[in-house]
Amino acid sequence: MTPHLSRLTNAHVTWRALTAMIAAVAAVAGSFAYAGLTPAFIGEPAATFVVETMPAAIVNAVLDTLGSFAEPASFLLALALVIAVLTGVIFGALQFGAVADIQYLAVPLAGGLVWLLAAWTTGAPIAAIAAGFPAAAVVGIVEVAAARDPLSVRRDRTVDRSKRATLQAGFGTLSLSGLAYVAGRRRTPDSSVPYLDGGTRPPVAERALLTQANGDAFDLPNAPGLISEIGDFYTVDINTIDPIVDRADWSLSVTGAVSSEVELEYDELRDRDADRFYSTLRCVGEDLNDREMDTAVWTGIPVTDLLAAAGADEDAAYAVIHAVDGYWNTVTREAIERSYVVYGMNGRVLPREHGHPVRLLVPGNWGEVNVKWISEIELTENRQAGYWDERGWDGTGEVETVAKLWSVDRGDDGTITVGGHAYAGLEGVETVEVSTDGGDTWVEAELSPPLEGEPRDVWRQWRHSFEPTADSHEVVVRTIDGTGAVQTEEPSGAKPDGATGWVSRTIES
Structure with a gap:
């Protein structure tokens, strides 16, 4: 060698x-x-x-x-x-x-x-x-x-x-x-972001909505209020490292089946009259009682304003939403016409983790269609499979009604108070019913006041107190929406189109 x-x-x-x-x-x-x-x-x-x-x-x-x-x-x-x-x-x-x-x-x-x-x-x-x-x-x-x-x-x-x-x-x-x-x-960029008007607190309109929600919220241990803190709001996307998009370089284009393409820059978006509204997001991939469901006050403009400016064709039945990070999804024409492009969250500039500078907000639909870092709205006559569609999911439609059981509080007098959040998409939550005997008998739970405004796409808190009569109780909870429809009892997993069923939990006395 x-x-x-x-x-x-x-x-x-x-x-x-x-x-x-x-x-x-x-x-x-x-x-x-x-x-x-x-x-x-x-x-x-x-x-x-x-x-x-x-x-x-x-x-x-x-x-x-x-x-x-x-x-x-x-x-x-x-x-x-x-x-x-x-x-x-x-x-x-x-x-x-x-x-x-x-x-x-x-x-x-x-x-x-x-x-x-x-x-x-x-x-x-x-x-x-x-x-x-x-x-x-x-x-x-x-x-x-x-x-x-x-x-x-x-x-x-x-x-x-x-x-x-x-x-x-x-x-x-x-x-x-x-x-x-x-x-x-x-x-690493800080998650703390400035207020929309650059001041030391939310702008007046957003502050009014936040104040109303905070005043109406129940104090439920181990559960959020009616508005989720930005740092606690769930995030799901295809990235392990989120893209950094400079608002000065960002623009949104409306393309496809339109009379004339429209391109909107960030400052032009901010100059338009904005809507402020409550809306809840829920992840299609979460388990039934998981915590990937949150609510915020959003600031943005209706997508219909952009569709009108572009002259969207009547035959365009779908919109493919493209994002800076390569993600895309498809929604129906009806869904995109009730959507918003938003740049504010709880009175602050939209954070990086939630799609800064601008994201899509589709009230009533599963979270995966609320595309972050949005860059293009492409109108089409035929439906195109989205990112998660190609991976075996079908979570582009409206959310499933659900009641979450997140809070258990034992009082000094021996009573037990259970509580959580209920959500029914655009139909709104009308009633939450609770059973402490495994579903044999039901009583109405106390609900937080409905948050005012349109769309109705927002959760409500619920709570119910009872005196235990056994060593343990099987507590079951279900929601009745604004049309009178009772939440689906049949359990299913998250894939392909969202978890269903009644949440139940054994509570020890």
Whole structure:
């Protein structure tokens, strides 16, 4: 075996592979420290790749198994993919340097290849330096430490010296990762957003609606009021890292079956007369008693204003809604004509996680059609399958009626108060009935006052107090909507078109 090839023995290769993995972790940590959770982070392209290429069967299995943990799991998978790819690249640089027998060649080679890969995938060459430099630093530390071991008289870099140097670099990278996490969180855009008028509280019109809702709300332990706080409002989308869209660069176009296409910029949207209204969103993928259902005060303009300006064809029965992140969905003409493009949430500028600068709001329909980061409304005569349609879901229609049992409060006098929220889409909630004997007998629950305004697409709180007469009670709850229809009793899972059934819960006395 030649001297050069002898450096490719199993022992050398093992420790170079470990060095490469440590350098890859350092590269990811450095990138996060500089970019935070933004599109310039090296993990973002991998996250997009995972979302776009994962088969529908696996996506649905992950959603069914992990629920709200599916998105973090997807992100971790993306990070593992990035580290694996970077490890391979850096390992190749180390092997090439060993064969070439050029001392420290692997240092610039590893750093340069990592930078090149990061710049190519993210489109951010400056930010890519934050990935390339830590990778080169780890390789350099190992190379220098292994070459300058004062305890050995041998000139060749031995496996023992490589072990020691690699472990030292590993401990250093672990410390770097902790600091990088802190720095990266600070670099990640803050979820706190300014008020719509730039003041210190919501504008007058939004404040009036918020005040009304807060005054009418029940105080239910472990349950939200009538208005969900922005930070607690559920978020579901196809991204692990949300896009950053500058309002100055944003525009919305109305295309397809129209007399003339219309394009609206952000400032033009804000200059139009706005509507303020309550509306509830519910995720089609949630389990029956999950908490992916929330309500906010929204600010925006009716889509009908834009359709009229574009001269929408009467034969256009559908609208395909496109988003900046590549997401799309299809709604009926009837649904789009009662929709809004909104730019405000609870009196604040629409947050990034909820589609900043502008999203679609379709009152009464499942959450998946309320497209965030909206960029185009395309009118068509024929229905086109949406993003989730292609993955086996059918959640573009109106929501299923539901009553949630979220709160149990035991009073000092022994009484038990149960409560939660009921939602029936555009039909509105008329009555909530509660049974404490497993459904044999029913009584009406107390309801919060209906929030005024149109559309009626808003939840109501309910509560019911009873004195326990047994060691435990099977509490069941159901909703009757504004048409007199009783909530569907037959249980079903979330897929394909939303969970149904009556929520029941065993309450111990």
